[in-house]
Amino acid sequence: MRFFVRTLFLLCFSVIFCAISSPGQNTTEQNQTCLKCHASQTYTLYNDWTEKEEKRLMNPFYILDTVQLAGGVHHAFNCIDCHSMDYETYPHDSELKLEPMMTCIDCHGGDPTYQDWQFDRIEEEFHKSVHYETHGDQFSCSKCHNQHYYRPTARNSNSIREIVNYSNEMCLSCHDNMTMYQLVSDSTKPKLVDVHSWLPNQELHFKRVRCIECHTEVQDSLMVSHNILKKELATRNCVECHSSNSILQASLYKYQNLKTRSEDGENSQKSILGLFTINRSNKNLSNTYYVIGASRVPYLNTIFAIIFFAAVGGIAVHTILRILKK
Amino acid sequence: MENGKKLYLYPLWLRIWHGINALGILVLIFSGISLHYSTRGALLLRFDIAIAVHNIAGVIITFNYFIFILGNILTKNGQHYRVKVQGLPKRLMKQILYYTSGMFKGESSPYPVTEKRKFNPLQKYSYIFVMYIFLPALIVTGIALLFPEMIIEKVFRISGVMITAVLHGILGFFVFLFLLIHLYVASMGKPPGKNYKSILTGWHS
Numbered sequence: 372m373r374f375f376v377r378t379l380f381l382l383c384f385s386v387i388f389c390a391i392s393s394p395g396q397n398t399t400e401q402n403q404t405c406l407k408c409h410a411s412q413t414y415t416l417y418n419d420w421t422e423k424e425e426k427r428l429m430n431p432f433y434i435l436d437t438v439q440l441a442g443g444v445h446h447a448f449n450c451i452d453c454h455s456m457d458y459e460t461y462p463h464d465s466e467l468k469l470e471p472m473m474t475c476i477d478c479h480g481g482d483p484t485y486q487d488w489q490f491d492r493i494e495e496e497f498h499k500s501v502h503y504e505t506h507g508d509q510f511s512c513s514k515c516h517n518q519h520y521y522r523p524t525a526r527n528s529n530s531i532r533e534i535v536n537y538s539n540e541m542c543l544s545c546h547d548n549m550t551m552y553q554l555v556s557d558s559t560k561p562k563l564v565d566v567h568s569w570l571p572n573q574e575l576h577f578k579r580v581r582c583i584e585c586h587t588e589v590q591d592s593l594m595v596s597h598n599i600l601k602k603e604l605a606t607r608n609c610v611e612c613h614s615s616n617s618i619l620q621a622s623l624y625k626y627q628n629l630k631t632r633s634e635d636g637e638n639s640q641k642s643i644l645g646l647f648t649i650n651r652s653n654k655n656l657s658n659t660y661y662v663i664g665a666s667r668v669p670y671l672n673t674i675f676a677i678i679f680f681a682a683v684g685g686i687a688v689h690t691i692l693r694i695l696k697k
Numbered sequence: 698m699e700n701g702k703k704l705y706l707y708p709l710w711l712r713i714w715h716g717i718n719a720l721g722i723l724v725l726i727f728s729g730i731s732l733h734y735s736t737r738g739a740l741l742l743r744f745d746i747a748i749a750v751h752n753i754a755g756v757i758i759t760f761n762y763f764i765f766i767l768g769n770i771l772t773k774n775g776q777h778y779r780v781k782v783q784g785l786p787k788r789l790m791k792q793i794l795y796y797t798s799g800m801f802k803g804e805s806s807p808y809p810v811t812e813k814r815k816f817n818p819l820q821k822y823s824y825i826f827v828m829y830i831f832l833p834a835l836i837v838t839g840i841a842l843l844f845p846e847m848i849i850e851k852v853f854r855i856s857g858v859m860i861t862a863v864l865h866g867i868l869g870f871f872v873f874l875f876l877l878i879h880l881y882v883a884s885m886g887k888p889p890g891k892n893y894k895s896i897l898t899g900w901h902s
Contacts, residue, residue, distance in 0.1 A: 571745065571748050571749075572845070574846070575845055575846065608737075609735070609744035609745050609748075610735050610736060610737050610744050611737075613732075613735050613744050614735050614736045614737055615736065616736075616737070660856055660859070661856050661858040661859035661862050663732050663733075663735070663748075663862070664732060664733065664734070664735035664736075664744065666859060666862070667733070667734075668863060671863065671866070671867065675870050678870075678874065679870075679874065682874055682877055682878065683877070686877065686878070686881045689796075689881070690881075692801055693800075693801070693885075696800075696801040696802075696803075
């Protein structure tokens with residue numbers, strides 16, 4: 372009896388200790404059971420009909436990239452935190468495929484813990500978007516934000532290039548992929564290169580700015596604008612970005628993480644490089660990015676103006692003297 | 698010009714080149730200012746039109762520049778652009794003194810136009826600077842901005858495109874300044890319209 376109590380006590384202690392001390396490891400271990408098949412090209416199952424173990428190919432859409440998974444914002448989650456607990460039974464019940472999936476708002480909505488993320492406002496904005504208007508609830512957050520791999524790049528990255536790539540990949544995952552596009556539309560996917568043929572330097576624009584810069588209603592108070600507009604409403608007015616009052620200040624270049632980097636990095640290089648500091652009013656547009664019309668070097672503009680007026684003044688004085696001494 | 702004799706200084710090819718260059722540069726300045734100072738209210742040209750116009754004019758000016766180079770190699774016109782370092786500061790100073798004081802005292806030009814000396818020293822070296830340094834640099838930076846993917850990503854933590862664009866803008870500004878002064882100096886003929894007429898007819902009287 373004493374042995375039984377001691378064993379029970381030790382068992383309880385070790386369970387509690389494990390749960391407190393290493394939840395990540397515990398999660399990883401629990402997920403390993405799922406990933407044994409879902410991170411592999413093949414899986415093995417016992418076929419009751421043939422009474423044999425059979426090796427089969429895994430549906431490629433159900434294979435997870437463990438590296439991306441580990442880097443994702445939800446990496447510490449158990450699979451069954453979002454998926455049904457019934458998935459713990461193997462082989463899985465085929466009916467489980469029909470389970471309604473968790474949405475972001477199920478966890479993040481109305482929770483003061485996530486207040487800074489403004490999920491409720493994001494949902495409001497999303498409900499105004501063309502995606503929701505056309506597809507309703509069929510179009511969930513996960514259509515763009517893969518819950519398995521999602522990284523808050525705009526919030527954390529200090530590279531514009533990475534933010535742009537990451538964001539555009541979300542759009543392109545459907546808009547440049549017929550298979551995914553068919554999930555929400557029966558029409559043929561328009562060719563992006565053709566529909567953007569009016570855009571000068573198309574390739575450069577695709578690399579340097581996000582689709583959402585032109586295709587959303589910019590919300591300065593929201594981290595990323597989620598009101599994706601109808602294609603007819605997308606901005607085609609170049610000066611929206613290409614002007615001293617560029618909307619990029621309120622979108623792509625507004626992030627604090629970039630600003631901090633700019634203050635710590637480039638701006639600490641004074642002297643001659645200080646000449647390249649752009650638009651005094653726009654500290655976020657750092658000297659590592661150039662946008663025609665928006666990137667103005669104030670010192671140079673002043674120097675230009677002084678030289679220009681000096682030249683015009685000189686010409687005027689010379690002309691007057693010529694007339695007087697004629 | 699000697700003894701009131703007419704001189705044929707500007708052959709047809711040079712006048713055509715000069716005409717295209719003048720119009721092209723004007724278009725480039727106009728569209729360039731529109732791009733650099735683009736704003737929501739139409740300041741000069743609409744942004745997309747300014748881009749197209751600037752690109753087309755830039756390509757035309759580039760091809761035209763090669764006509765100028767070729768013409769200077771194949772004809773005698775090239776001799777007017779040969780640098781003679783010896784006594785250069787003295788010659789430049791002499792011309793500056795004429796423009797700033799001598800001409801108001803009724804003195805005659807220290808370097809009158811002859812068949813062998815089309816330009817006075819100030820003209821000559823400003824043309825050499827513009828045609829052999831500024832314009833090629835503008836063309837190179839302009840082509841780079843037309844294909845920005847060719848430009849080095851970062852130079853000392855500053856965007857390569859940014860440096861190229863700023864350099865292009867500075868050079869463009871100096872060409873604009875040159876144009877202003879060039880047009881003014883051209884008005885110093887007697888009568889003031891004489892030199893404008895010369896570049897149209899080819900004859901200097």
